[in-house]
Each structure stands twice: as structure tokens, then as C-alpha cells.
Amino acid sequence: MKKKFKLLIFLIILLFVFFLLSQLRKEITIIPNLSYEKDKEVAAQITEMRKNNNQSLLEKYKQLRIIDVHSHDVDALDLSERRNNDNYTSVKDLWSKYGIDQTVLFGAVSDPTAIKSDLLSWRYYEQYPEKIYPSFAGVKIDKDGLSKVKQNLEIGYMHIGELFAAATYSPFASVRWKAKHPNDGNLPEVYDLASEYNVPVLLHIDPPKGLPMQQFELAMKNHPDTTFIFAHGNVHTSPQYLRDLLDRNENLMIDFFSGYTLHNPGGDYKLDDFARIVEEYPDRFVLGSDSGYEIGLENSYIAMYEFIDLLSPKTSAKVAYQNFEQLMERQAPTQEQINLIKKLTEEKGVENKTYHLNKREANELIFTLQKMSN
């Protein structure tokens, strides 16, 4: 009897050891990799690009990576394919024509209709992950809006906005979920989530003075770990105003809409005037087309190059893409991404593997694994 009992214990231990070993073999480990260094060699490449003065700006900077941080064009991405209209150019074709390498893509903003365009942005991201940073702007600013924000951030969206944190003069000022000011409704909780996920928030604030801007500065002060991007920050402001704003708020970045300053005939300032401020704060500016609002998309892209051409090589590299890329590369994989990777790899029979990933890479791995299942 005693002998049999010992044998049973031995077998149980043996089974347990086998079980542990089999689990160990299957283990999929995901380690966040958030390292990012701005490539210092790009400045020298830009100096080289500038040596040929006979080229157009577009040819000159063909090799320079450009990120457009502000695009409402999700609905215009692939129309040419559907319309079969030779005269019509889809936005994606314009990206290739104007050397726009990546775009922060959304559609409608601060309105129920944005829920649909946010989904579309994600769908195109799945299709063209190398060209798109998915953003969402369908944020309802009352209590029940928050769970959707968290859900989107968990799924893998890497950017929030454009949100109408105050809008009086914009032709879109009637959007249903716009805020009265940047601390209205649940916006402070949205900023908390943004800092938790290390995702930047792009805010539209008009007019860019008085109470809306006081509230904006209060929001930046109350949420020091959130990165705020001031949408088209050079519209109806001055270089000196931006300098003071940047000086006071370390977590602020400026979405620079070069096309506005270049093409606005009544404007008091030239691109040169702003370029000087950018040299003082080279890590705080990014480029946005605003879908060519009032000036046309193509003019807006060309204006980006006009502006880059005024900056020092080192600053050009940062503003063209590095400042924004850093914001994207330093986001960690979310729990939902991790769970999905584990599930998909398990289905593929992948065993004993360690992934070092950021949020973007986790998205891309998920897309690859999903394509393998289809």
C-alpha cells in the first residue's frame, strides 16, 4: 500500500514537471522596446541634397522623409480605384507625387460622424501600415466617451485628434462634440489616458487667444506628462506668441501649417519669421498639411518644402519627421495587443519566442499574423 502511494506521488510530480516544461516551451514573451534615437546622419544628407540648386524643391528633397501630422483625408484615400476616373488623383497618389512618406490620418472631428472615419483610418492603416499613423477624433466629451477612448488606445491607435477643444470661427464649429474650452467635459480625463498610453493629443483651439488659450495652458500645466500638439499653431498667432507659449509649456508641440503662412496674403508674418523660432525650439515643431485647408492640398505639401528649405539641416531633419516619429516609437504595446499576439502565435503553433516591440511594431506583427490566417 505504502509503495503504491509513493509511486502515485512520484507520477503526479512527474506529470507536473512535464506540464511546466511544456508551458515553458510554449511561452511567448513580449518585452516593450521604446528606444529611439534621432538619426544624426540625416543632417549631412540634407546638406548634400542642398548642393544641387537647379532642382525643384520636390526633387531636391526627394530622399527626405516627411510626416504630415494633420490630415482629414481618410475619405479621399482610394477614390481613384473606385471611380476609375483618369483625371482624378487619389490622396495616396498625391503622397507619392509629393514625397509624403507618412500621414496621421483621420476624417471628421469631434462629431458622431467621426466614429465612422476613425474606423476607416484603422482599416487603411491595416492596408498600408508603412504610410499611415492611425488617429481617432470621434471623442464624445461626456462621461460615456471615455471607455471608447480607452478601447481605441488599447486596440492600437497611436494618436488622438484633431479634437475641437474650442471653436468659434472655424466653418466646422458646429460639430456636435466640440468643447467649450480645453478643460471642458471629460477632456481632462482624455489627457490622463493620453499620458497613460504616451499618445499625443492634437487640439484645435480657435480663437487662439483669450479664455480658450488660458484654459489650454491650464490643461498643459495640469497634465505635465501629456504631449499636446497645437493644431495649425501658426494660424492667427505670431512667432513671438509661439515662442512664449513654448517657453512656458514644456509638454507643448506645434503643428506648423506652412501653407497658411505662405499663401495667406493678409498675413503679417513670413515663413522666415517662424523659422527663427523653430531654430530656437528645434524639437518642438512638426509639419501638418491640414488637408490644404483654403489653399489646396498640393500647395500645402509644396509649402512644407519651402519651409524646410529655410531651416538648418539638423532642424530640418527633426521637423520633417524625427520629432513626430519619436512620439510614435516610444509607445508601449498595450495589454490587448499582447493578448492578441499570444492568441495568434498560439494558433500558428509558434512556441518559445521573445518579441521586443513598441506599439507600432505590435500592430504590424498582428497584421502579419492575421494575414497568415486568412
Ligand SMILES: [Zn+2]
Ligand atoms: Zn483645425
